[in-house]
Amino acid sequence: MSEQIDQALARKYDAGFVSEIESETFPVGLDEDVIRRLSAIKGEPEWMLEWRLKAYRTWLKQTEPEWAHVDYPKINYQDISYYSAPKSMKDKPKSLDEVDPELLRTYEKLGIPLHEQEMLAGVAVDAVFDSVSVVTTFREKLEEAGVIFCPISEALQKYPDLVKKYLGTVVPRGDNYFAALNSAVFTDGSFVYIPKGVRCPMELSTYFRINEQNTGQFERTLIVADEGSYVSYLEGCTAPQRDENQLHAAVVELVALEGAEIKYSTVQNWYPGDENGKGGIYNFVTKRGLCEKNAKISWTQVETGSAVTWKYPSCILKGDNSVGEFYSVALTRGKQQADTGTKMIHLGKNTKSTIISKGISAGYSNNAYRGLVRMGPGAEGARNFTECDSLLIGDKCGAHTFPYIESSNPSAIVEHEATTSKVSDDQLFLCQQRGLDPEKAVSMIVNGFCKEVFRELPMEFAVEAGKLLEISLEGSVG
Amino acid sequence: MLTIKDLHARVEEKTIIKGLNLEIKPGEVHAIMGPNGAGKSTLGYVLSGREGYEVEQGEVTFNGANLLEMEVEERAQAGLFLAFQYPVEIPGVSNMEFMKESVNAMRKARGEDELSSAEFLKKAKAACKQVNLPLDFLKRGVNEGFSGGEKKRNEIMQLIMLEPKLAILDESDSGLDVDALQVVANGVNSQRDGKRSFIVVTHYQRLLDFIEPDYVHILAQGKIVKSGGPELAKEVEASGYAWLGQAQEGEEA
Ligand SMILES: Nc1ncnc2c1ncn2[C@@H]1O[C@H](COP(=O)(O)OP(=O)(O)O)[C@@H](O)[C@H]1O
Ligand SMILES: [Mg+2]
Numbered sequence: 169m170s171e172q173i174d175q176a177l178a179r180k181y182d183a184g185f186v187s188e189i190e191s192e193t194f195p196v197g198l199d200e201d202v203i204r205r206l207s208a209i210k211g212e213p214e215w216m217l218e219w220r221l222k223a224y225r226t227w228l229k230q231t232e233p234e235w236a237h238v239d240y241p242k243i244n245y246q247d248i249s250y251y252s253a254p255k256s257m258k259d260k261p262k263s264l265d266e267v268d269p270e271l272l273r274t275y276e277k278l279g280i281p282l283h284e285q286e287m288l289a290g291v292a293v294d295a296v297f298d299s300v301s302v303v304t305t306f307r308e309k310l311e312e313a314g315v316i317f318c319p320i321s322e323a324l325q326k327y328p329d330l331v332k333k334y335l336g337t338v339v340p341r342g343d344n345y346f347a348a349l350n351s352a353v354f355t356d357g358s359f360v361y362i363p364k365g366v367r368c369p370m371e372l373s374t375y376f377r378i379n380e381q382n383t384g385q386f387e388r389t390l391i392v393a394d395e396g397s398y399v400s401y402l403e404g405c406t407a408p409q410r411d412e413n414q415l416h417a418a419v420v421e422l423v424a425l426e427g428a429e430i431k432y433s434t435v436q437n438w439y440p441g442d443e444n445g446k447g448g449i450y451n452f453v454t455k456r457g458l459c460e461k462n463a464k465i466s467w468t469q470v471e472t473g474s475a476v477t478w479k480y481p482s483c484i485l486k487g488d489n490s491v492g493e494f495y496s497v498a499l500t501r502g503k504q505q506a507d508t509g510t511k512m513i514h515l516g517k518n519t520k521s522t523i524i525s526k527g528i529s530a531g532y533s534n535n536a537y538r539g540l541v542r543m544g545p546g547a548e549g550a551r552n553f554t555e556c557d558s559l560l561i562g563d564k565c566g567a568h569t570f571p572y573i574e575s576s577n578p579s580a581i582v583e584h585e586a587t588t589s590k591v592s593d594d595q596l597f598l599c600q601q602r603g604l605d606p607e608k609a610v611s612m613i614v615n616g617f618c619k620e621v622f623r624e625l626p627m628e629f630a631v632e633a634g635k636l637l638e639i640s641l642e643g644s645v646g
Numbered sequence: 647m648l649t650i651k652d653l654h655a656r657v658e659e660k661t662i663i664k665g666l667n668l669e670i671k672p673g674e675v676h677a678i679m680g681p682n683g684a685g686k687s688t689l690g691y692v693l694s695g696r697e698g699y700e701v702e703q704g705e706v707t708f709n710g711a712n713l714l715e716m717e718v719e720e721r722a723q724a725g726l727f728l729a730f731q732y733p734v735e736i737p738g739v740s741n742m743e744f745m746k747e748s749v750n751a752m753r754k755a756r757g758e759d760e761l762s763s764a765e766f767l768k769k770a771k772a773a774c775k776q777v778n779l780p781l782d783f784l785k786r787g788v789n790e791g792f793s794g795g796e797k798k799r800n801e802i803m804q805l806i807m808l809e810p811k812l813a814i815l816d817e818s819d820s821g822l823d824v825d826a827l828q829v830v831a832n833g834v835n836s837q838r839d840g841k842r843s844f845i846v847v848t849h850y851q852r853l854l855d856f857i858e859p860d861y862v863h864i865l866a867q868g869k870i871v872k873s874g875g876p877e878l879a880k881e882v883e884a885s886g887y888a889w890l891g892q893a894q895e896g897e898e899a
Pocket of ligand 1: 662680683
């Protein structure tokens with residue numbers, strides 16, 4: 169089989185097209201003036217600008233982290249444009265009819281029709297194009313339930329107190345290098361608020377699209393689930409195929425108040441670069457959730473894109489009996505590199521966490537799981553279960569596991585299981601002998617390997633995720 | 647159906663098949679017996695086109711086509727089926743998904759429409775019952791945690807569902823008790839319709855009491871050294887392979 173794999177790792181990236189859209193883009197470069205201009209365009213309150221500037225000053229003093237198992241040339245932050253928006257968005261279209269049809273076409277091509285009648289029933293979408301939100305669907309229906317779902321730039325104007333109360337409470341401004349940068353220059357992203365006791369009547373999702381060249385995407389998402397509420401949220405991301413690397417440094421903060429539940433799913437398909445590792449997105453993301461008493465946060469991610477991924481969706485299990493979950497599929501091929509995992513910080517009594525990580529490496533790629541389970545002194549009776557499986561396709565790729573366990577409470581129980589397996593010649597031969605072509609065979613074997621994670625995804629997206637793996641693996645075997 | 651002429655094949659650097667001839671006509675059942683390491687499994691792999699098994703010399707035609715030029719899946723789609731001696735597990739992929747993909751890949755190759763889920767399920771359930779496997783085997787991962795006997799029955803279930811033109815059974819009887827043997831044999835016999843052909847590789851004459859062969863061949867050191875009718879199997883049963891003139895160890899593997 170290795171011979172077959174050696175043959176052209178010709179890859180196909182369906183979302184690699186560029187939309188011809190006139191944009192207003194800042195010249196490259198970053199200083200306090202850029203931040204002031206950005207904040208002014210967004211019409212932000214004064215405190216927000218101050219917050220950004222403080223973050224910027226912190227960032228200047230920080231250094232880029234180097235501990236991850238990834239390798240990429242130094243990023244020149246002065247070569248990036250920090251704001252780009254379609255010109256047509258300047259007048260803030262009030263309805264879909266006023267939105268530039270080329271924008272709508274872009275999303276249609278990506279399989280995300282924004283006309284409500286054509287959409288997946290029961291899914292509301294916020295579509296973010298470069299630095300702005302293009303449209304948010306089903307808003308009225310959500311408003312009836314008291315749910316707020318809007319671009320964060322709009323929330324800063326309409327619900328400044330709510331944003332101010334929670335922004336930076338889970339991921340502080342200066343948390344890490346990329347989070348500080350994001351805090352200084354974030355452009356758009358989604359804001360969600362679910363009122364007390366409300367079960368959000370539909371799935372919420374945000375679809376991020378990078379289009380402009382030389383721009384970074386710095387989105388910020390804040391989801392607050394008030395006491396006893398429930399929400400399921402999904403994000404998807406794609407970018408055109410370009411030879412230059414582009415930076416995506418997002419921050420996502422989740423707040424689950426007492427008894428609330430947040431299910432956060434990601435299907436990440438940023439452009440991964442070509443087979444020689446040219447181009448592709450640097451995906452440096454900080455995602456963290458805070459659980460109060462009896463609350464639950466569940467992260468599910470399917471990561472197939474990006475040239476380099478650095479991402480550890482985490483849970484702070486502060487309240488007693490709170491629950492954190494992390495289900496991950498990370499697929500790397502070509503020269504992709506991924507260093508991803510989670511942190512489960514157990515503070516409260518009887519807190520529980522589950523980590524299921526499935527790493528698949530093909531081609532010359534490197535795939536690392538990095539996970540921290542910390543049992544604080546107050547974590548009486550806390551439990552963690554970690555399962556960490558790696559699947560290798562071919563013999564030139566790598567899988568690495570870095571589990572860190574820190575326990576300051578003897579009554580806490582931490583369990584860790586890890587396996588590494590290969591798509592074997594025997595399996596491939598069996599499938600082919602039963603009439604399947606090698607590509608179908610590999611994608612079926614990989615899908616089987618990921619089953620435990622896929623079943624955590626919302627129904628509509630489980631199918632999508634399966635297909636995505638199929639496309640991603642096309643050309644992985646000869 | 648199948649014509650093998652002067653076949654020589656090697657695995658890695660070692661030539662295993664050394665000048666094998668065999669002619670199988672539609673509807674015939676050929677048993678192949680022989681000591682361990684004779685090359686029985688190798689023959690099955692060479693015929694099905696497994697990577698790493700290289701043909702050095704000879705010709706094989708399958709229903710008029712040059713079999714040796716076809717990809718593994720093309721041979722399968724043309725109606726060649728191999729029941730494995732050691733079926734492999736595919737964790738997380740249910741038997742049902744696997745067989746649905748398989749059945750539909752075969753249908754597609756024949757230019758037929760895919761089966762609907764309902765049609766497929768009906769067929770799968772019937773096949774499952776025929777080999778005495780509980781229906782929940784359809785939901786379980788392919789061979790995942792199956793016992794040796796269950797794996798063998800699962801292979802026969804696949805055979806029944808795929809209705810191949812030529813099936814090669816590689817020791818489908820080994821490790822089975824008499825009841826399971828009967829099940830496997832019934833599965834095969836149900837497919838005998840005067841058109842489909844079978845190569846039954848076995849160590850024991852026992853299976854041939856249930857699946858009556860038209861011909862029996864003895865394979866030793868990469869060649870067919872003796873051919874005959876069903877009575878040849880009985881001879882072998884009585885006298886072993888000692889008459890081949892060499893020490894044969896590890897017979898009962
Ligand atoms: N992958 C392989 N590499 C090297 N030798 C092999 C390989 N597979 C089989 N052989 C050798 O080929 C010979 C025939 O094996 P096999 O076809 O499995 O015999 P049988 O099925 O008749 O018991 C044996 O000597 C075995 O050791
Ligand atoms: Mg054998």
